[in-house]
Amino acid sequence: MKLSLAYLGPTGTNSETAALAYSAWLSDSQQVAATLNPHPSIALAMQSVIRGEADRAVVPIENSIEGSVTVVLDTLWRSPKLQVHQELTLPICHGLLSYADSLTDLKTVYSHPQALAQCQQWLENHLPQVQLVPTKSTTDGIQLLKNEPTAAVISAPRAAKIYEIPLLETDIKDSPDNCTRFWIVSSQISDRGSHLALAFSLPHNAPGALVKALEIFARRNINLSKIESRPTKRSLGEYIFFIDLEGNSHDRQIRDALADLAACTEVLKVFGNYNLLPIAG
Structure with a gap:
């Protein structure tokens, strides 16, 4: 069996490192071979799965310094097809690459906005x-350096x-514990795993509307491992509201919670169950 993996390229990105780690895990534990397909943006990597050009995409979802990668959340919300299947977490190092002789010679620094933000203090x-x-x-930006x-x-x-x-500096990140969570997404239904990803919008902006939704999980002692809001882009x-929780969609209490949640929300989307993979960077 062979799988094609989409990711943010070109060669040398942290997304490629995650894709290589996931590919190695597939080979070792699943006896599945994978081919890696770089894309010029995270959104295009995810779109390649939606269009059927790739089987899965490896995309960053959250960094320990800078927070969520919002393009992933927005693409998941807009797409009726994408499901989260697995998660892996890798440590992230940011080196400073340049042909300059010293830091004092530098006038311009190029990088992805996430990397710039993760090194802001430095x-x-x-x-x-x-x-x-x-x-x-x-x-x-590497092609510009010469x-x-x-x-x-x-x-x-x-x-x-x-x-x-040349590396002017080996690692300039703002925290020694800089890690990024990556999600593996595909267009296949994902109902196996220890965690569940979902999102919902509310029918109206009224006092207690969000509390009512969150109490559904609290009453059943369901742990929410993450909650985040994004604008609807309507008004x-x-x-x-994007939520990660501990539990499987087949569990009785999770099924009941989702049924109650559907009754008090405008739109409810379940992005699937996923497991946390034991992959070390």
Whole structure:
């Protein structure tokens, strides 16, 4: 059996590292071979699954420093097909790649917005003079470095080896415990796993509307491991609530909770059950 895995490329991104780790797990534990297909954005990687061009996508969902990757949440909400199947967590390192001789020579730093945000304090303390330029991925700016001796890219140290770029700094992240959760999503139904992902919108913005929804889980002693709101993009003050909880959709208390939740929400979407994979970076 072979699977195609979509992810945010090009070569050397943290998403590729996650895809490689997941591919190795598939080979070792499932005897499944995987081919890796890079895409220029996270949204396009997910769209390739929706269109049937890839079997699964490996996408970042949350970073311990910067929080959720909102494009993943928004794409899940808009798509009727995508389901979350598995989760893996990897430690993230951010090196500073450049042909410059020293930090004082730098005028520009390129990287993905998430990486720039995860290194914000370091950049403010060590490179307050530089212009920060967001790119589609942590490796997109590398091709610019040969023609810009005063530029640097924040990327994984692995990318420095792949592209043979000097490392000015090995790791500039703002926290020693910088980790990112990655979800493996596909268009197949996912009803196995220890955790459940879902989202809902409320029929009206009224006092106690959200409390009423959340009490459904509290009454049944269901643990919510994460809750986050995103704007509906319809009107200011209207939100979609994304929830991760512990439990399986086949459990009696989870089934009853989802039935009650459907009765008091405008739209309820269940993104599927998923397991936490024992993959170490």
